[in-house]
Every structure is written in structure tokens, then in C-alpha cells.
Amino acid sequence: MQEKHHVVVVGGGFGGLQLVHDLKGAPVRITLIDRRNHHLFQPLLYQVATTILATSEIAWPIRHLYRDRPEVTTLLGEVQGIDRAAKAVTLASGRAIPYDTLVLATGATHAYFGHDEWAHVAPGLKTLEDATTIRRRVLLAFEQAESEEDPARRDALLTFTIIGAGPTGVELAGIIAEMAHRTLPDEFRRIDTRQARVILVEAGPRILPAFAEELSAYAMAELGKLGVEVRTGTPVTDCTAGGVRIGDSFVASCTLVWAAGVQASPAAKWLGIDADRAGRAMVDQDLTAPDNPDAFVIGDTALIKQENGAPVPGIAPAAKQQGAYVARVIRARLDGQPAPGPFRYRHQGSLATIGKRAAIIDFGRIKLKGGLAWWIWGIAHIYFLIGTRSRFAVAWSWLWIYLSGQHSARLITQKEAQRRED
Amino acid sequence: MQEKHHVVVVGGGFGGLQLVHDLKGAPVRITLIDRRNHHLFQPLLYQVATTILATSEIAWPIRHLYRDRPEVTTLLGEVQGIDRAAKAVTLASGRAIPYDTLVLATGATHAYFGHDEWAHVAPGLKTLEDATTIRRRVLLAFEQAESEEDPARRDALLTFTIIGAGPTGVELAGIIAEMAHRTLPDEFRRIDTRQARVILVEAGPRILPAFAEELSAYAMAELGKLGVEVRTGTPVTDCTAGGVRIGDSFVASCTLVWAAGVQASPAAKWLGIDADRAGRAMVDQDLTAPDNPDAFVIGDTALIKQENGAPVPGIAPAAKQQGAYVARVIRARLDGQPAPGPFRYRHQGSLATIGKRAAIIDFGRIKLKGGLAWWIWGIAHIYFLIGTRSRFAVAWSWLWIYLSGQHSARLITQKEAQRRED
Numbered sequence: 001m002q003e004k005h006h007v008v009v010v011g012g013g014f015g016g017l018q019l020v021h022d023l024k025g026a027p028v029r030i031t032l033i034d035r036r037n038h039h040l041f042q043p044l045l046y047q048v049a050t051t052i053l054a055t056s057e058i059a060w061p062i063r064h065l066y067r068d069r070p071e072v073t074t075l076l077g078e079v080q081g082i083d084r085a086a087k088a089v090t091l092a093s094g095r096a097i098p099y100d101t102l103v104l105a106t107g108a109t110h111a112y113f114g115h116d117e118w119a120h121v122a123p124g125l126k127t128l129e130d131a132t133t134i135r136r137r138v139l140l141a142f143e144q145a146e147s148e149e150d151p152a153r154r155d156a157l158l159t160f161t162i163i164g165a166g167p168t169g170v171e172l173a174g175i176i177a178e179m180a181h182r183t184l185p186d187e188f189r190r191i192d193t194r195q196a197r198v199i200l201v202e203a204g205p206r207i208l209p210a211f212a213e214e215l216s217a218y219a220m221a222e223l224g225k226l227g228v229e230v231r232t233g234t235p236v237t238d239c240t241a242g243g244v245r246i247g248d249s250f251v252a253s254c255t256l257v258w259a260a261g262v263q264a265s266p267a268a269k270w271l272g273i274d275a276d277r278a279g280r281a282m283v284d285q286d287l288t289a290p291d292n293p294d295a296f297v298i299g300d301t302a303l304i305k306q307e308n309g310a311p312v313p314g315i316a317p318a319a320k321q322q323g324a325y326v327a328r329v330i331r332a333r334l335d336g337q338p339a340p341g342p343f344r345y346r347h348q349g350s351l352a353t354i355g356k357r358a359a360i361i362d363f364g365r366i367k368l369k370g371g372l373a374w375w376i377w378g379i380a381h382i383y384f385l386i387g388t389r390s391r392f393a394v395a396w397s398w399l400w401i402y403l404s405g406q407h408s409a410r411l412i413t414q415k416e417a418q419r420r421e422d
Numbered sequence: 423m424q425e426k427h428h429v430v431v432v433g434g435g436f437g438g439l440q441l442v443h444d445l446k447g448a449p450v451r452i453t454l455i456d457r458r459n460h461h462l463f464q465p466l467l468y469q470v471a472t473t474i475l476a477t478s479e480i481a482w483p484i485r486h487l488y489r490d491r492p493e494v495t496t497l498l499g500e501v502q503g504i505d506r507a508a509k510a511v512t513l514a515s516g517r518a519i520p521y522d523t524l525v526l527a528t529g530a531t532h533a534y535f536g537h538d539e540w541a542h543v544a545p546g547l548k549t550l551e552d553a554t555t556i557r558r559r560v561l562l563a564f565e566q567a568e569s570e571e572d573p574a575r576r577d578a579l580l581t582f583t584i585i586g587a588g589p590t591g592v593e594l595a596g597i598i599a600e601m602a603h604r605t606l607p608d609e610f611r612r613i614d615t616r617q618a619r620v621i622l623v624e625a626g627p628r629i630l631p632a633f634a635e636e637l638s639a640y641a642m643a644e645l646g647k648l649g650v651e652v653r654t655g656t657p658v659t660d661c662t663a664g665g666v667r668i669g670d671s672f673v674a675s676c677t678l679v680w681a682a683g684v685q686a687s688p689a690a691k692w693l694g695i696d697a698d699r700a701g702r703a704m705v706d707q708d709l710t711a712p713d714n715p716d717a718f719v720i721g722d723t724a725l726i727k728q729e730n731g732a733p734v735p736g737i738a739p740a741a742k743q744q745g746a747y748v749a750r751v752i753r754a755r756l757d758g759q760p761a762p763g764p765f766r767y768r769h770q771g772s773l774a775t776i777g778k779r780a781a782i783i784d785f786g787r788i789k790l791k792g793g794l795a796w797w798i799w800g801i802a803h804i805y806f807l808i809g810t811r812s813r814f815a816v817a818w819s820w821l822w823i824y825l826s827g828q829h830s831a832r833l834i835t836q837k838e839a840q841r842r843e844d
Binding site: 036037038054055056057059061063064066067068070073074075076077093095128129132139140143144146147186187188189190389392393396400404406409410411412413 | 458459460476477478479481483485486488489490492495496497498499515517550551554561562565566568569608609610611612811814815818822826828831832833834835
């Protein structure tokens, strides 16, 4: 008996999961490789970093999602490269996984524009560990400020700088400001946490550039109400343990968070195809690698243009649409049907929240802001979570915070907490 | 104006928190020092290690608990020593905190009986990090077994050894066996997780020696039903990355957990008083250090005898009773009243669970086992959790597992996951 067509998917993010989901019932066997054992709901990762949600509320073991799909094998492993001649994925362990069709959905990480030395002092936000690192640093800064005798050092400990004002940067800045001004004041005896500064730095001319100007102006005003200082039009020129240089001026700030740039995974390099400056693989209109119809690249690690010439954005809905599209292509090929037309991205809208009461939604023609937008944002995100349990847990966590104002995930864990004292 | 009497409490465990709670309204100011920012509900820590609960469900930021008590200052810091002449606590940061009354409630950690080199391969279970380390190793062992080609190595990966059969060891073994036999089988394609071995090793003649013999025999039978191999009367003589030597025989086992011995914190050394072999400070009948009436030692780090000559056990209710007693002593002193009599421990009973359906409770005259005991155990633990939110969250997690059989906190996080692949 001939073995079924083998689809190897690398990456269990939004794109990879949508693909596996849509291949249900197709005459294939699937191997899904990821270097982590869990799928992560990245749009809410900033809430783990800001003590609102627990890690297990926004992450699920990948193999658990496919317990009822015996044709799907989940493999915890790190890809080292692709052997295009042998049609096999090489893992760091040395093992080779042969494929008939390959789909790379390996995402992106943060980029420091050639300043990788900033990574240590200004962590980005892509993994659960990143989120717990940021959470630890933010909480430790308040703890250390409480014991600090030197006023200048205390001010630096109470200054939080977020670099990059896309949705993640705006969301982080809003929640940190709310923590300092509303959640924490009663708990400290020697410092007034309301004196904390939260600075949001953006090199471009305005925050949230993917949104309409009126929404970005509204978000700016709301951030102001929360006490966030926004600095646009000035790039960060240095990040150190003691602070950040914004243009020519140095701001003493002990806690920096990087939300500015992304760098695609090495998918393009593995396949030997061209990439743009951010490392995204330049794929054909059907998301295959040039001259390699058996290899697809989807999600944040692929570069594909919309009809208006702008690249498809690196957001969850785009990755899901690409996963669904590739599933259709694979099915058509196996059925001997003509391939569907080129991939077309349908933009469904952009969402961002500012603090715990306001949000903006840009559907193109329809634009929403304020409390109603916040409720739509919340309901949409609960809907997109995986599984009844997580939906209940997140809804419950939000409701609790809404009613009590208290965050529940304020734990300092892991190494730095053990190294530093007082 | 003279400053109020200053009580410095070191350690935010059960004893320290009870003391601070019971000093409410007393004419004192309190400084509570802990090297962690959270109080941990240790009796349920094994459930974090076995993917049932999330870390934030059993830990609370200490300063949050005292937000409404302006006389309580919480300090994140590591104690380096006590300057008895100056009556001050010295922190690792160099700062000195003067006290009028000192209470050391600094707990215990695990002990390897002179074999500290085993710590790396056989982690104990005392902190949230310990719990996530054990969780990561257990989950990674299954992941690695799924990819392993060598049958001997695969068997070693699927062998889990728990050393020490007190309540923690029994509870860990029961849940790991249930995971292997009931939760995970559908999710793996190349291994049968039901083939996994869970070995519980006890040097003494029987498991759960603090319980009546009939209950310990019942627990033994229940563990057998879950597939746990129990080996009593044989000490572990070596722990390595590849396995464990039990008496003279070597068992290949990649995942070891240490639940065997405890070592008290250095409280006795700081105070310059005698300690027993486990490092517990030998205190007077009123829990003060000999010749030092202003310094109390309570909880797992104190050694005090019951009327029958046996030491007060190192469990949460004992620490709480001691905290409450010391609060009474301090109040009496400040009021100029005669001191209460010596500390008397009232044993309220011993509880342990075996898997997710059975428990044993030893109230002395009344002994319970089975399903009813499990419900009493569950309700008691939810009652003792801090705060409405945690009670709801834990009850919900348990109910979900009870109904669905699925664990929700199965995340592999932190370093080892990034270092190892496939």
C-alpha cells in the first residue's frame, strides 16, 4: 500500500493551525513541527506581560488540539534547514523528515535594526517567556523603587519606556500606566506609584500608523488621559541598562520594552529564495516558493503584495487566510482539479485597545472608538480563543478586573528575581 | 512623637501571614520581608507541577494582601543575617532594618542528605519555579519519547521516579500516572503513553508514615490501581541524568523528582542558637530564641516538641497556629498583660490525595478514605485559598478536569525547552 501524501507543516501559529484544520478529511497525512509545545494567542500576549492574564489562558499544547486527528503527528523540534533535493526537513537533532508538500509558517521575531545588543535591556514580546520577563521587570522596578534611597535612581526605576507605537506598544503603555495610577497606589508605603512615568516612543510621525488618522488622534488623547507621555517623530538612538536615548536626549529609565520592529524567520534562507530587508520570503502569487511548487510559505515570514501594492500585513487574520488558501491549493492538486486563482487578502479591519475601557476599530468605511469598540474588541478576542475553557477563563479574568480593578497574575518568577534583592 | 513598636517579620508563608493578620489593630508597625513577591499556597504546588493549575491560581503578591493595612510595609529582600546587638535585620543589599520584635518564619527547602549534586537531576518542589521545572521535564520526556528511535532510551524517557512517599510524593506519583494512562494516550502517534512507568520510592517501611496504617495501606492499593509501582524499605543510593539507583539496582529513568527530605532555613544560624540535624532552630516553649525574648522563630524552621515528645510537624496548620500564638504574645506584652502559657499544638488531621478521585483523611479517631474524603479535601483546600477570585478559579479548573479529563496548564516554558529539541 502506498503511503498517503505527506504534508509537513513547520510552525503551529495561526497560519499553520488554520492549514491543518482545513486539511481535515483530505487524503493526506500531516506532520506539524514546532519548537514549542504550544500554540500561542499572540494578540493577548501583552496582557500576560501586564499581569492581567495567566500564561495558560492564552496558550494550548498543540498536540492536544489534534488528539482526534490520528493522521496528524505533532513533533517538538527545531528546524535546521531544508534539503530541497531530497525533499526533507532537517531538524537540529539530526533527524530528517521527508515531505511531499512543505508549508513553512515559521513567523517572525523582533528586530533591533542592527542593534542586537539592545535585546538584553529592551526585551520584545513574542513568546510566553518574553511576557514573563517584561512582567518581572515591571513589577521588580516598583519593588526596587520602594526600597531605593537615592531619588534620581528611584525616578529612573519609576520610568517605563515602550519603544514602538503599533498596537502592541500602545496596549502595553496603556496598561502599565493604569497599573501605576490605579491598581498599585494603595500597596506601597514609601513611593507614590502615581508619580511613575510611562513614555511611548515612536520614530514615525504618529502612533498606530495602520489606522485612520482620526482614530490615531483619539488613541493619542486617551493615552494622555491615562498619563502616558507620547513622543513621536524621534527615533531611539541607544538603549542601556540605565535608560534610553531618544533623538539627542537621554531619559533615565530602568525598564524598556521593545515593540518596534520585526524580523522574519529564516524560511527564505532555508529555501534559497529572495527576501526583503525584514527577511520575508518573496513568494509567488499562490504562496509557493519560486520554481518550487511543493513548498509554500505563509504568515509573517512571507512577503506578498495586495492589489494596492502594499504588502499583506503581518497579523493573525492574514496568516489564517493564507493557511486556508494553501489547504485549498493542496486539495485541488490531490483531486486533480485546477488550482484556485492567486491568493487575495481580504482586510477585515484593525483593532487596538487603550487601557481597560477604550479601543479603536478601523473597518475601512466604518470606524469605531471608545467603550463600544472596547466591548467589540473583547468579544471578538474571546471568540477567537481556542476552547470553551479558555473562553470562560479569559472572560472571567476580564470581568474580575473590570469589577474589582485588581490584576491577578502579578507574580515575579524566574532568575532575575532570585539574583536581585531589596 | 515616639514611633510605634516595630515588628519585623521575615517570610510571607503561612506562619508570617497569620501573624500579620492577627496583629491587626495592635499598636505596632510591621515590616514584612520576603525574597519573593508572593505568598505561595504550597499544599497545591504539586498540581502546578502536574499541569492541573496555573501558577497564578495558588500565589498572590504579598503587598496586595495588605493594601488596606497602612501600618504594614512589604519589602522584597533577601536576609543576610541578624545583628542581635543592634537589633537589626541585615539584607543582602546592605540595608539594615531595625526591629523591636523579630519573627523569623523563613521555612524550609528540600535536602539531599549530603548529596547536593542530585539537586540538578532530581528537583524538589518548594517554589513556583520548581513546579514549572518539574512540569517541563515531565512533558518534555513524553515529547522526546515520541521522537526517540532507540527503544531502551525511549523506555527510560517514559520512566518517572518520585523519591519520597509523604503526601507530596504520593500526590505527584498519582497525577503523573493518571496523565500517562488517561489524559495523554490519544495525543501521541508513535508511543503508547500507557506504557509509561511511574515509580514511587520510599526508604521507610511504608508510604505516608504520618497516617494510620490502614489509610497508608488503602493509599498503596489505590496507587496500584493507577499503575504506580511502589518500592518501600529501600533507599535511593544515587541519582544521575540517566536514572536512579534504588538499593543495589539501577533503574533507567530520565525524570526524577525529589520529595524526600527537608532542610530548615538558616534562622538558627542567624540567631546563633542550637539547631537539630535538619537545621531547625531549638526554641523555647513560647517560640522565642533562648536568651533572646525579642526574637521568635515559627513554622518549618522552628523545632518544638508536642506533649507526646514528637516534634510539631512542618505543615501549614502548625505554622498558622504558631503565627497566631506569637501575635497573642506580642499583644500581651504591649498591653502589659501576663504572657499566655507555652505554645500548644493542636493537630487537626492529615490529608492526602491519590489521583483525581480518592483521598485519605486522618483526624485521629475518625479516618476517611475514598471519594467522600476527596470532596472534603477539595472543599477544605478551596476554603483555605486566599480571595474569592482564586477560589473560583481553582474550583473551575478542578470542575473542568473532573468533567472533561483534560488538563489546561500543559505548557513547556523556560530554558530547557529552548535548548533541547526533537
